[in-house]
């Protein structure tokens with residue numbers, strides 16, 4: 041958790057088109073990439089809240105490109121919601137508050153990039169899905185997001201993290217890490233390395249389908265974790281999705297695959313008891329029903345045909361990233377214990393096996409909806 045520096049936040053707060061008096065701010069506990077604060081203002085005699093967020097420029101090297109994407113996407117979402125006659129639009133799409141000079145973010149003297157959003161009130165996010173009803177909301181939220189973006193006009197969005205889901209490139213990096221074995225750790229991960237290398241036939245499946253035009257590139261979210269879905273605090277229904285830094289050109293299957301990875305197993309990413317790691321079919325069913333309810337209007341039959349497979353592929357891809365980082369000496373993912381990345385890799389590979397065993401039943405369900 042970042043240390044809250046009130047003076048700095050006051051300075052940041054003055055840069056944006058907020059016509060109220062800054063009262064106080066607190067760091068937000070959820071989210072691991074950006075630094076997020078909830079700030080309260082006295083405005084027109086009522087208290088109003090805003091989100092001030094420092095963009096993680098270590099991960100997102102080009103904040104101008106990130107914010108150009110975010111502006112295009114949020115303005116498009118807003119225009120579509122208004123055209124549909126939707127109520128409560130500022131709770132159903134993020135609203136960026138520009139700086140006094142009309143810019144989408146503020147670069148302070150210390151080289152920090154800050155942006156501001158309307159605070160979505162009476163809404164909650166959770167770290168993990170607890171029930172099939174929540175899995176349904178997650179599927180629906182991201183499906184609706186993709187649906188609203190399906191007709192985003194203009195040029196291609198910027199690639200804010202190039203090759204983020206490029207399984208072949210991730211696989212090649214793993215092969216190089218095994219080959220060089222700089223940290224002499226390969227001997228500790230023999231089983232996992234053997235498992236990873238055996239999966240090579242799945243590596244190019246979606247990349248080939250994209251390359252030869254069977255799958256369309258679309259504007260996708262690319263970080264479809266449950267803690268990026270805001271749920272109405274009263275009804276528990278999905279309101280909107282947040283965390284738009286990775287919105288960029290991609291496959292809808294990457295989004296859906298990562299939803300399968302993060303919502304269908306009740307365990308944490310670094311669970312040590314592998315017997316608990318399992319793809320729960322009722323969770324998958326609820327997730328898929330929610331997703332298709334929102335997305336079936338635009339999905340092609342080719343996209344639908346890979347939905348179950350996408351869960352296996354994306355889980356595998358994250359698994360090899362953990363394994364690679366373990367072999368390279370834990371340089372990317374933060375670790376809190378020895379072999380932490382190897383533990384994370386094991387849960388992902390266990391989930392890959394569980395999905396593989398159930399994949400035909402999963403696809404059958406997709407085909408029946």
Ligand SMILES: Nc1ncnc2c1ncn2[C@@H]1O[C@H](COP(=O)(O)OP(=O)(O)O)[C@@H](O)[C@H]1O
Pocket residue numbers: 068070071072073074075076091134157158159160161164165267268282283284
């Ligand atoms: N506009 C908003 N209104 C209310 N809460 C928000 C808003 N934007 C973000 N949050 C909260 O802050 C958390 C972290 O923000 P997020 O953009 O997801 O950053 P990170 O990239 O660090 O995950 C979210 O999970 C959500 O709980």
Ligand SMILES: [Mg+2]
Pocket residue numbers: 071072267268282283
């Ligand atoms: Mg987030």
